[in-house]
Amino acid sequence: AQTVTQSQPEMSVQEAETVTLSCTYDTSESDYYLFWYKQPPSRQMILVIRQEAYKQQNATENRFSVNFQKAAKSFSLKISDSQLGDAAMYFCAYRRTGGFSRLTFGEGTQLTVNP
Amino acid sequence: GAVVSQHPSWVICKSGTSVKIECRSLDFQATTMFWYRQFPKQSLMLMATSNEGSKATYEQGVEKDKFLINHASLTLSTLTVTSAHPEDSSFYICSVPPGTSGTYEQYFGPGTRLTVT
Numbered sequence: 001a002q003t004v005t006q007s008q009p010e011m012s013v014q015e016a017e018t019v020t021l022s023c024t025y026d027t028s029e030s031d032y033y034l035f036w037y038k039q040p041p042s043r044q045m046i047l048v049i050r051q052e053a054y055k056q057q058n059a060t061e062n063r064f065s066v067n068f069q070k071a072a073k074s075f076s077l078k079i080s081d082s083q084l085g086d087a088a089m090y091f092c093a094y095r096r097t098g099g100f101s102r103l104t105f106g107e108g109t110q111l112t113v114n115p
Numbered sequence: 116g117a118v119v120s121q122h123p124s125w126v127i128c129k130s131g132t133s134v135k136i137e138c139r140s141l142d143f144q145a146t147t148m149f150w151y152r153q154f155p156k157q158s159l160m161l162m163a164t165s166n167e168g169s170k171a172t173y174e175q176g177v178e179k180d181k182f183l184i185n186h187a188s189l190t191l192s193t194l195t196v197t198s199a200h201p202e203d204s205s206f207y208i209c210s211v212p213p214g215t216s217g218t219y220e221q222y223f224g225p226g227t228r229l230t231v232t
Binding site for chain 1: 147149153156157158159160161164206208210212219220221223225226
């Protein structure tokens with residue numbers, strides 16, 4: 001079974017600074033997807049970034065980028081130029097390929113952005 | 116705009132009563148929907164997979180007689196919490212997997228907060 005682990009229950013960052021959230025996972029699959037989701041106080045799940053395992057290049061979306069280390073089964077999220085609106089719970093998630101596959105979530109990291 | 120809706124957004128019920136939560140796929144047909152439960156400050160835990168026209172598949176430890184799922188159409192799945200107790204108070208989220216939307220992204224409803232008094 002696949003597992004996703006986030007070892008940082010809470011993180012904080014100063015506004016405009018950079019923060020990195022860690023995630024490790026375990027799978028026997030060779031092809032899969034990894035995601036970072038943001039859950040603000042509204043609790044609506046918002047997709048931040050995704051990474052296909054077959055791609056060696058790290059995904060980037062504006063201020064958000066990942067460091068994908070397939071051999072180490074590590075998938076960290078870097079948030080640059082942190083903004084107050086980035087404050088939220090962040091979940092790392094894994095999904096096998098195949099359209100109906102479920103998402104497996106990590107425990108979450110609560111990010112606080114200090115002004 | 117919203118792709119998946121849920122109703123109600125917040126419901127309070129008395130212990131022992133039943134409550135129904137609706138999940139609608141607004142923009143596309145969904146043969147499969149996922150139901151998650153999230154306790155405060157915890158992660159999303161998959162409860163069951165709802166399948167249109169057939170029985171739902173429940174995760175280990177989830178009581179199928181307590182959490183009744185009906186996927187009656189390609190746009191609607193319902194979760195009924197029967198004989199609710201205070202420990203069932205939680206945040207329930209439905210989600211449509213990417214296979215039905217033609218994209219990789221899994222779409223989430225806004226969630227339903229259930230409080231059992």
